[in-house]
Amino acid sequence: MAPCVSLLLPVFAILATLPVIRSAHTFFPRPSYDQSLARQPDASKPKIPYKAHYFPQVLDHYTFQPKSSKIFYQKYLVNSHYWRRGAPIFVYTGNEGDIEWFASNTGFLLDIAPKFRALLVFIEHRFYGESMPFGNKSYKSAETLGYLNSQQALADFAILIRSLKHNLSSEASPVVVFGGSYGGSELKIPSQLLMLNGCSKWPSFLLSLSVLAAWFRLKYPHIAIGALASSAPILQFDDITPWSSFYDTVSQDFKEASLNCYEVIKGSWAELEALSAQKEGLTELSRTFRACQFAFDTSMRIWPSMQNLQKKIPKCPKINLLDPFFRDLHSLDSVWDWLWSAFVYTAMVNYPTEANFMMPLPAYPVQAMCKIIDGFPSGASKIISVFAAASLYYNYSRAEKCFKLEHGPDTHGLHGWDWQACTEMVMPMSCSQESMFPPSGFSYKEFAEDCMKTFGAKPRPHWITTEFGGKRIDRVLKRSGGNIIFSNGMQDPWSRGGVLKNISSTIIALVTEKGAHHVDFRFATKDDPEWLKELRRQEVEIIQGWIDQYYADLKRLNNE
């Protein structure tokens, strides 16, 4: 198997020198956009004005066994440029990925730091990025993954923040926590988990740990004076929010952009199914969708580093790096997944300006996608239409020569989020008749069986609502809790699982009709619409209010 390794770099070299295959207009639409926004080769590791630190963290906060006292190193980033002792500390409660990626996609904090003279701290979530308690064996089994859950992560934040304040001799600094959602690269789920979260063959979308900031304020009000939770679906659990709401919202976004667009997408699944059932159907689909060999996706930063991956290459039983550049698909699933991801993520990031969050995209990309679909003559192949639309998502920068529709074997170990979804973060989802996706339900039984098979773990579907609440949240938080902003953009499919109405005078819902997934957390740009500027202005004003109140309390208590 040694050649398998030695051929790795040469194969990449071959790929790089292949002639560029120019696509037809319908396959590779080229809307007008600023080339500077396109993904650059080095964009995978953006430069950010933060210094990395590593905190010795306790593995298990909730059993006091000797083995659980094991220490691992938790990464956190600090920017102290604007700060002076005693001034506020703004903490981003890291979620399911590399913390540097979050930092680079949360420009809002850098924008507002000077006004508050704030220290900025981005704490990486355990079991993601570099914060691996068991190194490259962290995803090995339920024995190691067991320590990956939100309660342990919240305790990590609490301990780290307290220690940081102590070390800075700034224990009186007010702390405000910020949580947005997953900030970066496209996440893929191992094929065996595709059925886990309802809508049968389709993956759940991994953008939900923004809930941590809200939960942190609720559980640790003595550590954070307030929280801005942007696009936090804290009501997406159990039976609080209708299970079809997520995909219904995606569908509504497209329907609002164009009824024809919605109908073409809705009709495309049957056409795809019919074609794939034909002889040579998959071969035709492979050509149409320009499927290329999956080898190594360096953007998968949540998995072990390339170096670790290479160690595993000798075992690669199914990867043949000498496979032809284009290859036949094994099943229709990967095409569905590819399209599905494009539509869902585009709805999530339906931002009012050009942006490069999940992928480089133009302003209002849902509208742009629908414009492509609407550009086809009536009666055109729905398959070609949806491919062209999805290409906007995957190839707005025109850098792609083929598309990696299929994943390689899971040589990386099990995926952190899948573990969380299979244990605590159970978010049932279904597709209604009204959605543009094929209708399907959610079977807890099947879900639990899959989880048991995959991880040997049984999901606890009611655990999150027992531990953090959510049911009748307005009534509960009216009599406890305070100083939380729940910000949601109604374009975002996660918004329906968020808090959309004020709960009390200090638990505020800021809702924007045109907003998408934590649009407020992005760097301000000159093209931002008024409603976005106003949203951020309100957030800053409310946070300023918390901080003023904190210092006033402090002064009054010190004088007593």
Add this chain to the structure above:
Amino acid sequence: MAPCVSLLLPVFAILATLPVIRSAHTFFPRPSYDQSLARQPDASKPKIPYKAHYFPQVLDHYTFQPKSSKIFYQKYLVNSHYWRRGAPIFVYTGNEGDIEWFASNTGFLLDIAPKFRALLVFIEHRFYGESMPFGNKSYKSAETLGYLNSQQALADFAILIRSLKHNLSSEASPVVVFGGSYGGSELKIPSQLLMLNGCSKWPSFLLSLSVLAAWFRLKYPHIAIGALASSAPILQFDDITPWSSFYDTVSQDFKEASLNCYEVIKGSWAELEALSAQKEGLTELSRTFRACQFAFDTSMRIWPSMQNLQKKIPKCPKINLLDPFFRDLHSLDSVWDWLWSAFVYTAMVNYPTEANFMMPLPAYPVQAMCKIIDGFPSGASKIISVFAAASLYYNYSRAEKCFKLEHGPDTHGLHGWDWQACTEMVMPMSCSQESMFPPSGFSYKEFAEDCMKTFGAKPRPHWITTEFGGKRIDRVLKRSGGNIIFSNGMQDPWSRGGVLKNISSTIIALVTEKGAHHVDFRFATKDDPEWLKELRRQEVEIIQGWIDQYYADLKRLNNE
């Protein structure tokens, strides 16, 4: 070793038939009291109007490993006599002992249940009473004891309450949690742990898990609409409350009763030390203090049952059941411990009426003790004076013929509370120059070394304040939290670690100058003073307000 077992009952029989040794007046004071209050032989297992149930509980809520999904059976008691579906549920969050004992000492809930038509539920704390996750091996080592901590216990309560409401089809019932302190038998700490909590040779006093009700409301506001935390020292951790406050308050109670009494006790320790250093000093002390052989203390209900204990008897290497009835003490420590416990517990239960909580005692027992001391002529032996005073505590019922000053070997396994004190519940205590106890400091280093030696576990002295807060509590809870009553009696040494001032309009401190340790939780009696009736009246009124508000919210939301 078989005779060791077979002799058990005969020896008890011999003890029972020994002629009663009548004490001199100064040794066995007999103040006037109602004989019916004296401890009866069957009082160790009081009859209570509750039905016992057992709930299948998850061992570890915070790691999702297969082994942590182990189930154990958690005991809880229910009285549904006054309840109808939809009416409130009052939950007592069990603390460090047998739940039946708590139930029998929390008559307040039975007194108020008819008014609220409340369901009463007493949930036993894991690792106490019958709720042993690993049976009689539960205290075996840190591997098993690791799961004994307050966070796991709170999650137990949350899960059990939710399940109970579901099973009762009464999910809309408001839940109010109640927490008092340890409700019963005298707790002993294995000798190796005597130095753990400061004041050098003396044990900490184990009455602190009343904090659970307050913490539960703070962490689980979605499950409990309010909490009445009686005598909850939630500020006794870390450096929030001066470490000497506990013993200073005990001392103050005695000083207020009589300056002479305080001075006699304060001077007695040196006299005891001087006597014990003399030849035959310990023999003299043994006679003076009527030390009897410790064999088996059936009142130790927090340890494994007698049945389990008997299984271990064959191994009893140090117990000789044929020892003489009186025996020489091995060191002065046990005398100090015996006196110390008498003074501290008496201060804690300095109730305004006769009561049988820790021990049967007259009304205002501190004053009664001081009356005994003040009855000695000036210049009398301080040793004899303090023995006479302490006898009020140990022998008010006149049933004791000798006193078990020394503990037997720890055949019971390690003690649950010691584990908690050595890991999370670190409450540093010291004795100041002003206290009536010998001055001493608290050394965290020594404490940690002892814990490591005993359990192989390192204490986390800042964990409780990180997890539950406490520092600057007024400022923190003013902006979050609500619906908590902190009730404290200033006679109670724990009161200084409690919340003694209102924090907000819904976080209320009820303080009584003459109150002792959760006096409000006892059954009402015809002799209760006005201030106690008023305290309970206020509590009922506030709880009624929470419940009215809850139903009003429910009605309003249902109409929306």
